[in-house]
Amino acid sequence: MAQISSLYGCHFRSLKEFSLTPAATLNLIVGANGSGKSTLLESIELLTSGRSHLTRQLRHLVQQPQQQPLISRAELKESRQGRQQRLAVRVDPVQHYRLQIKLNQQFIYRSSTLAQHFPHLLIAPETLQLIDGPxxxxxxxxxxxxxxxxxxxxxxxxxxxxxxxxxxxxxxxxxxxxxxxxxxxxxxxxxxxxxxxxxxxxxxxxxxxxxxxxxxxxxxxxxxxxxxxxxxxxxxxxxxxxxxxxxxxxxxxxxxxxxxxxxxxxxxxxxxxxxxxxxxxxxxxxxxxxxxxxxxxxxYCSRGEKKRLNILLLLAQLGLMIERIGAQPIVLVDDLFAELDRDNGEWLLQQLRLSGLQIFMTMTDSELARQLLQPQRGEKLFHVQQGTVSEVEVV
Known part of the structure; x- marks a missing residue:
């Protein structure tokens, strides 16, 4: 099981530069629509899989109009052996937006290697359309x-x-x-x-x-x-x-x-x-x-009923990974409460908490985020505004 102990990035879409020390449990990322909170999840997705679910064109990830290289780095700690892994990706316009990946200073040439070493599970609006989506x-x-x-x-x-x-x-x-x-x-x-x-x-x-x-x-x-x-x-x-x-x-x-x-x-x-x-x-x-x-x-199921069935399929997906191969994926949850009502959203969050996995979750409602956060469990709150990311102290 690997958990992100530090995360850094620069020139990543609307985020000029960011650095944070996430919790090993739940990390709530709050910001207005378009502030860049989903970009944080995207940076983790790029680090752990070499791709983004939002675009196939890596050039779209690089901050415009500056033609500076996109860089994203993370330190990940393996809980079983206590080893620190250093992971870095770079997308440089000068090199035709080619993706460069380094793990512990060694180049990796296949993005599938990242996915095998550092699995992640994405829960986003499109993954909540399994029942009646394309x-x-x-x-x-x-x-x-x-x-x-x-x-x-x-x-x-x-x-x-x-x-x-x-x-x-x-x-x-x-x-x-x-x-x-x-x-x-x-x-x-x-x-x-x-x-x-x-x-x-x-x-x-x-x-x-x-x-x-x-x-x-x-x-x-x-x-x-x-x-x-x-x-x-x-x-x-x-x-x-x-x-x-x-x-x-x-x-x-x-x-x-x-x-x-x-x-x-x-x-x-x-x-x-x-x-x-x-x-x-x-x-x-x-x-x-x-x-x-x-x-x-x-x-014949209602929209809300379909969402609950989607949740069930996603939890089954997560459970199979944990039980069959012992994987402990990092969970990325994007704008959950825009798709689910509060009862279903809180229920899913509680199930994810019980899994003991590291979770990164975005939302727009800062008051709801404070209500959901459990600081006594080491959970953290981050705020994204005008291209900057800052940790919010919650007592």
């Missing part, structure tokens, strides 16, 4: 878990994406001769890796569902009436693998080759996968299994 969010949810739970998934995923890019490039060229000559190789590789990924995705969803049941059986959580059967067998995560059930992926790709050629991309495979949380309708609960009516909860 499929990309749910695919990212599965891939994120598999990256940590399955040691070979990163290579498997990389091989699949490489084969997918090659096949799509052939399809976009619309050269039937080249396609006929080369596509069989990429189709075979794509189908082989795709079948393996789909199997792992289905397995990880089964683990998520079991973890959800474990959570609701041990803690108090007000669930929608229609999914209260989560404590039993009346709820499932329906996996949709991205091609018709009962068919092999290679067969489908060969059959749909002309269709894909017209569209210019591969239309089947786990890159099109999705899942839905489904439940037996209360009116059909007493029916025989063959006559039970299954419905997606996104069709």
């Amino acid at each position: 499929p990309e969010l749910r695919r990212r949810f599965m891939d994120w878990l598999l990256f940590y739970l399955h040691s070979g998934y990163q290579q498997l995923y990389s091989d699949y994406r490489r084969a997918l890019r090659q096949r799509n490039q052939l399809l976009k060229q619309r050269d039937t001769h080249q396609l006929r000559f080369h596509d069989a190789v990429w189709e075979t590789l794509l189908a082989e890796k795709g079948e393996q990924i789909a199997l792992l995705q289905q397995q990880v969803l089964e683990q998520v569902l079991q973890q959800c049941r474990k959570i609701v059986n041990h803690i108090e959580l007000e669930l929608p009436a229609a999914v209260a059967t989560l404590r039993g067998e009346g709820v499932e995560l329906e996996y949709q693998r991205g091609w018709p059930a009962g068919r092999e992926l290679l067969e489908i790709m060969q059959q749909q080759q002309q269709h894909d050629l017209l569209r210019g991309f591969s239309s089947h495979g786990p890159h099109r996968a999705d899942f839905k949380l489904r439940t037996v309708l209360a009116t059909a609960a007493a029916a025989t299994p063959a006559r039970q009516e299954w419905r997606s909860v996104s069709e």
Whole structure:
């Protein structure tokens, strides 16, 4: 388990320079919208994964109009061995915004190495849309878990994406001769890796569902009436693998080759996968299994109910990381109370506190922040205003 003991950055979006010594428990970061409080979370995300969930273009992270290099540094303490790790990233406009990463003064050339050493869990407005948001969010949810739970998934995923890019490039060229000559190789590789990924995705969803049941059986959580059967067998995560059930992926790709050629991309495979949380309708609960009516909860649950179910999925994600591989991720929570009402927000915060993890959480309401803070637990409050960050003493 690694915790950030000091954090420094400069020329990071609206923050010209910042330095803070965070708590090992909860760190509340308060500021008006646009003040830069989310930028602090982004700096931690860049340090621990080499990327930002807000943009794929690193140039957008560098403060404008100054063309000074973005620098972010942190010292992390490993609680088990007591070692100090020094981590630094640099994005320099002069070097075409290339990301440079150093761990203990040694260059690291793959950002995935950061994610393996220093896992983090992000809870942000988009991650609270798992129930009815776009499929990309749910695919990212599965891939994120598999990256940590399955040691070979990163290579498997990389091989699949490489084969997918090659096949799509052939399809976009619309050269039937080249396609006929080369596509069989990429189709075979794509189908082989795709079948393996789909199997792992289905397995990880089964683990998520079991973890959800474990959570609701041990803690108090007000669930929608229609999914209260989560404590039993009346709820499932329906996996949709991205091609018709009962068919092999290679067969489908060969059959749909002309269709894909017209569209210019591969239309089947786990890159099109999705899942839905489904439940037996209360009116059909007493029916025989063959006559039970299954419905997606996104069709009839209220917005608040969907948020609670999102919370449940995120806690299951966190619980699996802790239990299965012993990971202790740093938790980044962005603008929680803009998405959740106070009761649900405080309930989630309490569950995160009980995990014993280091938490960085942004919010706009300074009065609410003071009410939530527990200084006796070593928790800290920081204020962001006009590009500066300062610690607020709370008695």
